[in-house]
Amino acid sequence: MRSSVKIAAVVLLPLALSACAASDESKPITFTDDRGVSSQPFPKNYRTEVLAFLKTYLNDPVGVRGAVMAEPIERVVGGRLRYVVCLRFSPRESDGGYREPRERAILFVDGRLDRIIENAAEPCAGLAYAPFAELEKLTR
Template identity: 75%
Template sequence: MGLGTSAKFAAILLLPIVLAACAGGGDEARSITYTDDRGVSNQPFPGNYRGEILSFMRTYLNNPVGVRNAVMAEPIQRVVGGRLRYISCLRFSPRESDGNYGEPRERAILYVDGRLDRLIENASDPCAGAVYAPFPDLEKLAR
């Protein structure tokens, strides 16, 4: 039971189109994310956001030990990159390599399909008006 001649011919004609779609271009194709962002606007609430943030920050920070003044805003929906997404905002002071503490840093954590997708370093716009609460678990991180 094989494909008929016309079905084989159609498959051969469609193959280059399918391959071109896989190689698709644009800046979005070069974006590094952890999840497959299908562009769905009805996003689920990120239920395990605290645990995911702590795991991510342990690898993101050069030295996760000794973080001070850690505060976090609960996930809220914001438009980021033209899409409605949940984000959590963080503000913290990490210990620098010389042992001192610099100015507090503000970062946004973006979620897609209820999972941590990426960190936004320039968080002034997405975190404008965020309501922060203490996040002592971030201050207790170990290596």
């Protein structure tokens, strides 16, 4: 009987631990320590932080087309008020072609870039975009 308990513990413990690290839309893994502060500071260096992040996020940051960005705006994301920066762009694919523009939201916590939201329709609804030439000029 004891051996079956040990086997169950050996099998179930890694499974339980992997579930702790998993992410879903309701509770994503973040880069910053989210203290749940309701009043968030404006992300002063948002353009620089977004460019630095996208340089590593994109498989090939060279040759981005149609890049536009909305100014930071406060939105409720995951039940908390956060600053969000919305982007729309077409990255160059590995075959040299381009897909339809992608819309992404960059979430800021405590004034720092926290994560990207790939399904950005809701947080980016109704925003006014302006050209984001710096993204189109990225190099490796």
